[in-house]
């Protein structure tokens with residue numbers, strides 16, 4: 001056990017914990033997104049002390065960066081008392097405490113082609129912000145996989161996850177196989193910086209959200225939170241999938257639209273042309289529809305190429321980059337470039 | 338002389354307009370053949386490498402001297418050309434407003450609304466010439482308001498620094514050391530006359546009723562009660578500000594933009610993550626140093642520099658813009674590269690005459706570019722128009738046409 005500190009706040013880091021985990025468990029925020037060493041969001045400066053980089057991929061943390069004293073907080077473990085500094089982020093923020101929970105599967109529902117809704121009942125409520133994710137421990141393995149919460153922060157007793165099957169995948173084999181109502185599941189969370197802002201920081205600005213496939217999940221939590229706070233605000237949600245059979249929760253979105261005149265949603269199919277849906281890619285549909293997004297906030301979630309295309313589309317429509325939020329569903333073994 | 342004698346007769350053919358159009362080829366050869374060399378058209382020794390510039394700028398055997406054309410333009414005592422007690426007094430006069438903690442307390446409130454106002458004038462137009470419409474106006478309006486020159490339009494401030502700048506760098510001399518182009522000082526003389534016409538009444542007012550403007554502070558700070566610094570004493574330093582401090586943050590922003598346009602993927606990185614801007618700006622300063630070759634030092638005793646024996650009283654011009662392209666220090670120095678190792682550069686000079694406005698200038702450039710990218714994240718260079726850099730004493734792009742989708 002070694003102590004680690006940031007901005008003058010010191011916590012103990014257990015042998016099996018990453019620095020990120022130790023800080024988040026103490027409610028001390030630091031930037032984080034994937035928690036699996038693939039995105040680089042958690043890169044920080046080691047000011048003094050020594051760390052073991054663990055499984056940090058060279059693609060995410062280069063040899064030069066290691067030599068310059070950088071580390072991935074989600075992978076590195078302290079070997080001695082260590083002090084770190086955040087790079088360019090405002091210090092001293094607090095966050096929802098990261099916790100380990102045992103949940104009970106209370107729902108397994110087939111909602112679209114190769115797509116399931118998994119509901120996990122909690123014994124005690126979990127504090128999180130809409131849009132964050134949890135990690136599930138795949139039973140009988142040591143593998144954890146992140147899944148985004150479709151919940152709003154008030155829906156804190158039953159966690160709703162949308163899972164897309166990856167053929168042969170460790171978690172997929174379980175969640176599309178033996179998983180059953182009544183099973184106990186190890187859950188760790190909440191994690192990630194992709195979430196609705198705190199209520200007092202929410203200006204009620206217009207929002208556009210683009211989700212690819214099950215990337216819709218956190219957008220449901222974020223959009224519903226945003227509309228609950230400012231029922232009249234403009235919110236446009238794009239759901240991009242390959243074929244009509246991949247779509248889900250359209251009735252739920254229609255209901256939301258019926259109750260909120262400022263809310264609209266657009267379904268976009270890339271692999272087939274079907275009446276009632278747009279044909280092509282969701283970011284392109286956004287560019288066609290919205291002439292200017294200056295002052296809007298943007299929310300992108302799903303496969304990394306879709307998220308990248310979304311960032312470009314938003315900037316083309318002059319959305320300020322600091323208002324662009326993104327969550328990439330990277331595979332656990334695929335370091336992002 | 339300790340090194341082998343180089344044949345430097347090629348320097349006889351170097352003209353002022355060669356240097357102003359593109360000083361790099363001449364200086365590349367100087368760095369290779371003679372890092373300290375007498376350049377006839379300038380009538381002066383010139384230091385061209387990082388090592389020699391730093392050595393001369395920080396040597397106890399040198400002190401500051403203003404170049405002849407600079408002295409002709411500003412008069413005495415300009416802060417860049419004085420030493421000892423007068424320099425200490427002038428530094429003591431300008432430094433309090435430029436301390437980082439002090440600057441932090443007001444710079445955002447000063448610069449951000451100005452930058453926004455200028456962006457708003459063109460953001461929905463889809464194209465702009467950013468040197469004249471953004472970089473220069475943001476730079477002069479910010480400093481103008483800081484100095485207390487709210488009554489002077491941004492266009493007038495831009496005109497003044499342009500006129501002072503061409504006079505200050507009207508450096509060409511003949512073999513007798515006489516200015517080759519004496520009428521080149523006319524614009525500076527005109528600007529000075531206009532400046533006095535505007536600033537004299539302000540000085541009258543602030544002498545009686547001090548205000549929280551930089552020039553008012555210069556009159557009063559550190560003086561015994563009831564006494565102010567004489568206007569003749571502070572005018573040359575007012576001109577230093579109205580030239581360099583007005584012009585260079587604009588040059589710096591424009592050069593950084595051109596550098597980033599040469600690396601589209603780096604531009605995108607910076608637009609996506611504005612916390613990279615300080616680094617992007619620092620590389621912009623290295624890549625095209627705004628004060629390329631404008632200040633000098635003079636030996637106070639016989640010295641040997643880079644193998645050249647100099648008698649006491651020999652002026653040496655510091656070509657910081659050349660030093661920042663020194664291949665001994667930087668790989669591929671002619672390329673803009675956000676990710677090169679962040680080695681220190683000499684764009685703000687060195688020694689006890691190093692730039693007093695570094696922190697403030699960096700904040701102006703950062704806030705300016707933050708607001709530009711915030712409003713126009715899809716900024717592109719108009720590739721139908723070229724970009725031309727100009728200047729030997731001061732250097733930057735003369736224009737920068739941009740387009741974006743609206």
Ligand SMILES: Cc1cc2nc3c(=O)[nH]c(=O)nc-3n(C[C@H](O)[C@H](O)[C@H](O)COP(=O)(O)OP(=O)(O)OC[C@H]3O[C@@H](n4cnc5c(N)ncnc54)[C@H](O)[C@@H]3O)c2cc1C
Nearest residue numbers: 145146147148162163164166169170171172214329330331
């Ligand atoms: C922050 C975050 C949040 C996430 N939220 C969700 C969510 O809400 N819903 C959801 O369905 N998924 C989500 N994911 C993805 C999820 O965590 C898993 O990566 C995914 O379910 C595959 O896990 P697996 O164990 O089944 O496959 P693995 O055993 O990890 O992978 C098996 C093989 O398939 C490849 N592979 C993995 N994913 C893909 C893919 N998408 N396309 C092609 N090949 C792939 C792998 O590289 C590997 O070779 C999220 C990922 C991150 C980083």
Ligand code: HEM
Nearest residue numbers: 416417582585586589628632685686687690692693694698
């Ligand atoms: C990007 C913008 C700027 C650049 C690149 C720059 C660069 C320089 C350089 C190279 C020198 C000469 C240093 C030497 O001889 O060693 C200098 C001097 C000086 N600069 Fe700046 N400058 C900038 C902006 C400013 C601003 C905005 C101010 C004031 C608000 C300022 C105030 C001064 C002063 C007072 C001196 C004279 C210092 C002395 O001789 O003691 N500069 N600057």
Ligand code: FES
Nearest residue numbers: 035037040042074
């Ligand atoms: S959070 Fe550590 S690399 Fe993504």
